[in-house]
């Protein structure tokens with residue numbers, strides 16, 4: 001019983017302290033101007049090189065980039081600028097609104 005309580009306490013502590021350390025955010029950007037697979041690679045390289053970016057996935061097929069970053073080090077404007085710097089266009093895709101419940 002008590003071990004279970006300690007386990008819960010540890011999980012709670014770890015999750016709250018991680019949240020305090022970094023506010024991780026994921027943004028989806030619409031990327032324009034990519035014409036081939038190597039464009040997607042270039043765009044991804046540009047995004048990864050932005051300070052604070054943890055992960056960037058660029059899809060040529062969907063013309064979009066999904067970027068995970070630390071919002072204390074970076075922001076969407078910096079991500080878009082990085083794409084513009086290497087010759088693409090970028091605009092933020094607003095997060096989808098929660099689906100309305102069907103009546």
Ligand SMILES: [Cu+2]
Nearest residue numbers: 035036038039
């Ligand atoms: Cu290309």
